[in-house]
Amino acid sequence: MSAFPPPPPLHQSATPLLHDFLEHSAKRLPDKIALVVKGVRVTYAELDRRANALAHALIESGVERGDRVVVFADNTIETVVSFWGVMKANAIVSVINPLTKHDKLTYYLNDCRAKVMITDMHLASVFNESTPHAEHLKRVIISGQLDPAKLSAVKNAEGWDAALARGEKAAKAGPPPRRNIDIDLAAIIYTSGSTGDPKGVMLTHRNMVTAGTSISTYLEMVENDVVLGILPLAFDYGLYQLIMTFRVGGRLVLERSFAFPAQVLKVMSEEKVTGFPGVPTIYAILAEMKNLADFDLSSITYVTNTAAALPVKHITMLRELFPKARVYSMYGLTECKRCTYLPYQDIDRKPTSVGIAIPNTELWIVDENGKPVPPNTVGQLVIRGATVMKGYWEKPEATAAKLKPGPVPGEQVLWTGDFCRLDDEGYLYFVGRMDDIIKSRGEKVAPKEVETAIMNIKGVKEAAVIGVPDEILGQAVKAFVVLEQGVTFTEKDISKECQKRLENFMVPKHVVFVPELPKTTTGKIKKTGLS
Numbered sequence: 001m002s003a004f005p006p007p008p009p010l011h012q013s014a015t016p017l018l019h020d021f022l023e024h025s026a027k028r029l030p031d032k033i034a035l036v037v038k039g040v041r042v043t044y045a046e047l048d049r050r051a052n053a054l055a056h057a058l059i060e061s062g063v064e065r066g067d068r069v070v071v072f073a074d075n076t077i078e079t080v081v082s083f084w085g086v087m088k089a090n091a092i093v094s095v096i097n098p099l100t101k102h103d104k105l106t107y108y109l110n111d112c113r114a115k116v117m118i119t120d121m122h123l124a125s126v127f128n129e130s131t132p133h134a135e136h137l138k139r140v141i142i143s144g145q146l147d148p149a150k151l152s153a154v155k156n157a158e159g160w161d162a163a164l165a166r167g168e169k170a171a172k173a174g175p176p177p178r179r180n181i182d183i184d185l186a187a188i189i190y191t192s193g194s195t196g197d198p199k200g201v202m203l204t205h206r207n208m209v210t211a212g213t214s215i216s217t218y219l220e221m222v223e224n225d226v227v228l229g230i231l232p233l234a235f236d237y238g239l240y241q242l243i244m245t246f247r248v249g250g251r252l253v254l255e256r257s258f259a260f261p262a263q264v265l266k267v268m269s270e271e272k273v274t275g276f277p278g279v280p281t282i283y284a285i286l287a288e289m290k291n292l293a294d295f296d297l298s299s300i301t302y303v304t305n306t307a308a309a310l311p312v313k314h315i316t317m318l319r320e321l322f323p324k325a326r327v328y329s330m331y332g333l334t335e336c337k338r339c340t341y342l343p344y345q346d347i348d349r350k351p352t353s354v355g356i357a358i359p360n361t362e363l364w365i366v367d368e369n370g371k372p373v374p375p376n377t378v379g380q381l382v383i384r385g386a387t388v389m390k391g392y393w394e395k396p397e398a399t400a401a402k403l404k405p406g407p408v409p410g411e412q413v414l415w416t417g418d419f420c421r422l423d424d425e426g427y428l429y430f431v432g433r434m435d436d437i438i439k440s441r442g443e444k445v446a447p448k449e450v451e452t453a454i455m456n457i458k459g460v461k462e463a464a465v466i467g468v469p470d471e472i473l474g475q476a477v478k479a480f481v482v483l484e485q486g487v488t489f490t491e492k493d494i495s496k497e498c499q500k501r502l503e504n505f506m507v508p509k510h511v512v513f514v515p516e517l518p519k520t521t522t523g524k525i526k527k528t529g530l531s
Contacts, residue, residue, distance in 0.1 A: 004065050004179075015182045017205045019087040021212065021247040022048055023175070029223075029249045036253045036271060037077050044249070047081060050164060052175045054085030057167030061139045063115055065090040065179045068188065070114040072096045072105060072127060075254045078143040078160060079233055080242060082118045087186055087205075090179040094188040094200070097234040102129035104198070109134035112188055112200055112393060116141065118160075124150045131155055182206040188393055189236050189334050200393030201334045208243065210386040211337035214359045216244040218341055219275075219302055219328065225250035226299070227275035228268055230258050230282070231523070236334050237306050241277055250275075258282050258523075265295040272299040276322070279305065281523040283314045284461050288484060292321060302326040306338070311455040312351050329354055331430055335402060336387045336414050339363060340428050352452070353427040361385030365422055366415075370404075378431050381420040384413045419446060438467030440475045443505040447477075450508065453501040454479060454494065459487035464517050464525045465508065479508040480530055482517060489513070 022044070025034070030045035063069065069086045071093060073079045079095065086093035096108055098120075105126060109117065113136040119127050121144030131137060131154045142151075143160035151157045170176075186208050188200040221227075227245045229252050231238030245252040253271045255264055258281075268276070283305070286292065300322045310318075310329045318327050327347055331354035332338035340363070342355030357363045364372050365379040373379045384406055391399035406413035419431040432446030439445070447465040454463040462482040470476035483489060491511040498507045518529030 015206075016209050017087070017178070017180060017182060018186045018208045018212075018243070019051075019084050021209075021243060022051065022084050025246055025249040032249065033251050034246065035077060035080055036251065037075070040077065042077060044246075047084070049171060050081045051084040051088055052171035053164045053167035054081055055088035055167065055176050056170035057141075057163040058085065058089040058091065058116060059176055060166060060170075061116060063089050063091050066184070067091045067115045068094060068112040070094050070096055070109055070112070070117045072098065072100070072117055072119040072123060073143070074098045074120065075229060075233055075238075075256050076120070076143070078118070078120070080252075080254070083233070083239075083242065087180075088175045090176065090184075092185045092188060094190065095234045095239065096190070097232050098123055100126070102126045106130040106133045107197065108190060109137055111197075115139070118143075120144050121146060121150075128153050180205065182209070185390065189234075189239070191334055199395055199398055202390040202393050203337075204390055206386055207337070207389060210360060212240060212243040212247050214361070214387070215240065215338055215341075216247055217359055218343075219244070219304065220326070221245070221248045221250065221275070223249040225274045225301075226271055227252050228264075228273045228277065229254040230264065231277065231279070236337060237277065237279075240337065241275075245275075258285065261285055261289060262291070265292070265297070268300075269296045273297075274299055274301045275304075276300050276302070276325075277304045277306075279523045280310070280314065281462075281519065281525075283310070283318065286321065287314070287317050288461065297322065298324070300325045302328065302344075304328045304330060306330045306332055310351075311452060313456060313458070315347060315351055331355070331428070333414075333416055333418075335389045335416070336361075336383050336385070338387065339381065339383055339416070342427075346427070350423075350427055352429060353423070354430050356427060357383075357385075358387075361387055363428065365420060375422050375424045375426075378419050378421045380434065381416045381418045381428070382413050383416060384411075388412065388414045438465075438475050438477055440467065440470075440473045440477055440505055445477055445506050450477060450479065450498070450502065450506055453498055453506075454481060454508075456501070457494065457497045459484050459489065460494075462517055462525070464527055464530060466527055466530050468510070468531070470509070473509070476509040477506065478510040478512070480512050480514050480517060482514060 026044040026048035031043055033041045034044040034047050035042045069091050071082045116139045118141045121142050139156045140154050141158050141163045146159050182205045185202055186205045187203045190198040190200050227241050229241045233239050303318050303325050326344035329342040331340050338358050340355040362384040364382050367373050367379050403412040404415055417434045421429050432448045437444050450465045451463045461484045464480045466478055467475035468478045494511045518526040520526050
């Protein structure tokens with residue numbers, strides 16, 4: 001039974017909901033190609049029609065306003081249709097990475113009490129193990145060629161085509177009645193859960209509309225943009241490429257990964273991609289490729305990076321590779337999507353900064369007592385604005401640790417848990433995660449600062465720094481270093497270079513050379529795999 005009161009008389013809300021991005025582009029540009037996946041091209045009108053059909057099918061399956069629908073799938077056309085279709089059904093979507101194992105998938109399904117899961121047949125070995133233990137799950141919609149022999153343990157399985165056909169008749173009259181308002185939840189995005197169980201970040205339509213509008217504005221995105229979607233749609237950085245592209249009426253070229261760089265670069269060249277969102281891991285791969293000249297990448301007009309400032313050598317490489325492109329260094333958290341961006345005009349002047357607050361947000365730095373600190377003082381970053389999450393799904397204690405009273409009575413601001421500092425001009429510099437700080441010789445060492453110093457050594461491809469127990473120091477700084485092909489360094493070489501760049505207490509006591517670093521499914525270095 002729905003927790004909401006009976007619906008009011010239908011009316012056309014003047015306040016935008018997230019799926020208005022799709023609907024407005026479909027009305028304005030019905031025949032324009034919106035999405036390209038493995039050579040298959042889909043128009044805005046067709047995507048909108050399919051999303052409407054899925055929304056009606058979900059409602060016929062018992063999905064009510066505010067129910068949760070999990071989408072456990074790759075970067076596919078079906079995933080894109082599902083994302084929009086769930087919201088058109090007035091429900092809440094949660095996209096789950098297809099590399100997730102069955103025990104964690106079970107956790108997600110039970111944590112948000114998903115009523116429906118949309119998935120793909122090739123993931124049967126995983127969801128077959130999970131669905132019997134998902135006590136709230138009522139239906140599973142499966143794309144791909146159904147194999148009944150593999151679905152014996154799955155409750156109420158239905159093929160994707162059958163689901164769309166079931167909702168097609170109602171979809172001819174348009175989307176389902178619009179029940180949500182902008183403060184209703186649009187999505188739950190799960191954090192990686194490096195410590196403890198993953199937490200579901202609750203994002204309202206207002207959160208996501210504000211973030212998508214703000215970011216696409218400062219990126220100067222336009223209708224003619226062709227954006228590469230190479231990161232998982234389960235990852236908010238990947239998901240927002242879909243949201244922002246559809247907002248401006250551009251074209252999204254969706255790929256599953258960067259595992260085969262030459263293949264992706266070929267697609268980028270053929271599709272005349274203009275927007276290239278990446279992460280440091282992708283740029284490190286590009287830096288080592290010897291055949292980049294074989295691909296025409298002259299159409300690229302902007303390149304983005306998030307998490308932390310780009311290493312200076314990556315900035316140089318990207319400027320050389322994409323001489324006409326605007327290069328943006330950005331920083332954010334799932335809990336507010338994006339905190340800052342460095343205007344591309346400033347990247348040479350302040351290459352180690354992550355910039356200024358994104359439009360329509362504010363930020364400041366506080367000490368341990370919550371008092372604002374002066375410029376060039378390290379403290380915790382606080383974010384204020386409509387992008388700040390509603391909280392963590394059914395985790396009030398974790399929510400209370402992050403959301404605290406703001407300057408206006410009744411409002412809440414986000415205490416990020418990140419150490420940062422502001423310079424005299426108000427530009428932000430990321431120092432490190434508060435729970436990541438190494439305490440050595442009585443001093444606080446930010447791993448990110450050491451990693452940046454090592455990354456700027458010519459011949460270093462990647463670096464990760466952790467603290468390890470030490471009888472004398474308390475914690476010793478330990479660096480794991482991946483070298484570029486053909487480069488030879490000793491531990492002393494790295495130590496000597498670090499001494500030129502860092503204070504003595506920050507110089508790693510231990511340096512270990514490794515062929516590669518463990519990564520998360522989104523390409524971030526996974527430090528829990530290091531010791």
